[in-house]
Amino acid sequence: MFNPKYTITNKLLENIKIITTKVIDLNQKSFTKPALVELQGRAETTSTYASTSIEGNPLPLTDVKRILKNKPEHIRDSEQEVINYNKILKEINIRLGKGVIPLTLELILSLQKKVIEKLLPNCQSGKLRKEPVFVNDPRTQATTYWPPEAKEVLSLMSELIDFISNNKNRIDPLILAGIFHKQMVIIHPFMDENGRTNRLITKILLAGMGLNTFNLFSFENYYNKNVTKYFEIVGVRGNYYDIKNNIDFTLWLEYFTDGIIDELLRVEKLLPQVVISPQMTLQAHHKKIIEIIRQKGFVADRDYAGLVKRAKATRRLDFNKLIKLGLIARKGKGKNTYYILKNK
Numbered sequence: 001m002f003n004p005k006y007t008i009t010n011k012l013l014e015n016i017k018i019i020t021t022k023v024i025d026l027n028q029k030s031f032t033k034p035a036l037v038e039l040q041g042r043a044e045t046t047s048t049y050a051s052t053s054i055e056g057n058p059l060p061l062t063d064v065k066r067i068l069k070n071k072p073e074h075i076r077d078s079e080q081e082v083i084n085y086n087k088i089l090k091e092i093n094i095r096l097g098k099g100v101i102p103l104t105l106e107l108i109l110s111l112q113k114k115v116i117e118k119l120l121p122n123c124q125s126g127k128l129r130k131e132p133v134f135v136n137d138p139r140t141q142a143t144t145y146w147p148p149e150a151k152e153v154l155s156l157m158s159e160l161i162d163f164i165s166n167n168k169n170r171i172d173p174l175i176l177a178g179i180f181h182k183q184m185v186i187i188h189p190f191m192d193e194n195g196r197t198n199r200l201i202t203k204i205l206l207a208g209m210g211l212n213t214f215n216l217f218s219f220e221n222y223y224n225k226n227v228t229k230y231f232e233i234v235g236v237r238g239n240y241y242d243i244k245n246n247i248d249f250t251l252w253l254e255y256f257t258d259g260i261i262d263e264l265l266r267v268e269k270l271l272p273q274v275v276i277s278p279q280m281t282l283q284a285h286h287k288k289i290i291e292i293i294r295q296k297g298f299v300a301d302r303d304y305a306g307l308v309k310r311a312k313a314t315r316r317l318d319f320n321k322l323i324k325l326g327l328i329a330r331k332g333k334g335k336n337t338y339y340i341l342k343n344k
Contacts, residue, residue, distance in 0.1 A: 002159040004179050006249035015257035016174055019209070022264040027212045031271070034282070034325040039216040039270070040093065047203075048086040050224035055195050057081050080118050081196075088114050088200060093215045101204050103164055103180075105157060112190055112197040120192055128153045129191045135235065146239045147188035156187045164205070173208035178256035180205055182249055185234050206260070216267050222259035229255075285310060285318055290327065293341050298331075300338040 031039075049064040057078050059067070067079050068086055075083070088111060095101050113126030128150075135145035148156060160183050164176050181202045188194055199220050207214050223230040233255045236247060282290075285308050292299040292307070304315055319339060322328045328339045 002156070002163045002183070004163075004183065004249050005247065006175070006179070006253055009250060009254065011254050012250070012257060015254065015261060016172060019174060019257060019260050019264065022261070022268065023209060023211045026264070026268065027210070029271070031213070033327065035271075036213070036216070037324065037326045039213075039267075042270075043216050043218045043267075044086055044089045044093070046218040047089055047220050048082055050218060050220040051196055051199050052078075052081045052085055053224050054199075054220065054227055054230065055081075075118075077119055084115055084117050084119070085196060085200075089203075092200065092204060096204070096207050096214065100208070103161055103201070103205065105161060107204075108157070108161075108189075108197065108201055111200050112193055115193045115196045115200070124191045128157070128189050131191065133188055133191065135188070138231075144237045145235060147186070148240045148244075153187060153189050157184075157189050160184065160187070168208065173205065173210075174257055174260065175253060177202050177205035177208075178253045179249055181256065182234050182252045186236055186240065186244075186247065209260075213267075217263055218266075219259055219263050221266070222262045286322060289318060289322060289339070290341070293328065293339065298338045298340050 045061075045065055045068060048068070049059075049061045052059070052064075059078050059082060064082050067082050071083065072079055092101070101107065109126045109128070116125055130150050132150060133147055134143045135147065136142060137144050160180065164180055167176060181198060184194065184198045184201070190197065203219065206217075206219060211217065233252050236243060288307060289299055289304060292303055296303075301312070301315055301319070304318075305312070308315070310318070319328070319330070322339075323330060326342055329342050330337060330339055332338050
């Protein structure tokens with residue numbers, strides 16, 4: 001039975017108190033829907049860049065933004081990694097918006113399968129490893145850790161999932177998410193893409209900490225600031241069977257919660273900038289579109305064209321901006337295209 005060793009130190013307790021205060025403060029703030037849409041998009045991009053960068057993806061943030069905005073015609077592996085991770089993040093945010101996502105082995109397998117889509121052979125897709133693996137020091141290439149044997153991976157993952165599920169009402173969600181994150185690193189359940197899959201699951205578990213605007217949050221960003229330190233603290237050294245009874249999660253939990261605080265402070269600082277940014281400002285012509293929809297229930301381009309002196313291409317940009325901000329939705333096709341309020 002999995003029974004992790006850790007101590008509630010003064011630092012860990014203080015970190016949890018700070019996070020709780022920050023979460024309550026953010027939950028009490030009110031933001032416009034356009035601002036929330038903009039912030040979520042930024043967070044998804046930041047998480048995508050950070051999590052793929054941690055695993056060695058060479059693409060800078062500027063290229064990641066470009067790829068996510070305009071999908072390349074001929075996609076390289078580094079670009080596919082970015083596309084896959086961002087797509088999964090968007091799916092997770094949609095699901096979290098509808099309620100809690102239960103932690104199951106099926107969920108973990110499905111996420112790993114999506115992470116490696118078009119990147120690795122099917123034999124490694126959505127399946128626990130059947131072979132031994134080794135963790136090497138990226139600088140010296142010397143082996144530093146020998147994970148558990150493949151035949152034990154299923155039982156170890158099942159014990160970890162049971163521990164999280166059985167303690168979700170007894171242990172702080174921050175601690176549970178941190179324990180899961182490190183223990184999955186220790187188990188190393190897949191031949192490849194353990195890191196990205198792990199961080200996606202950790203994101204889902206962190207949603208339980210009560211932050212209403214969790215979709216604005218990118219905890220991976222903290223790790224990417226100092227990847228060497230992240231790997232050093234989250235990982236372990238030696239043979240699993242020699243060290244398994246002496247692994248202590250305390251230092252990692254302190255570092256893990258440091259990262260949550262760092263990200264909450266980043267979001268807190270970013271919010272005022274986004275709320276007043278030009279991208280969030282609706283011009284008179286944008287408001288005209290919404291006004292027509294409220295009066296008629298819908299609007300077509302021909303209706304809009306009769307009220308404003310704007311070229312067809314510009315009118316299309318007006319509609320697209322409101323769609324991106326989550327204010328309206330496109331219906332129909334071709335000449336029968338029309339627009340309605342998003343939640344109408």
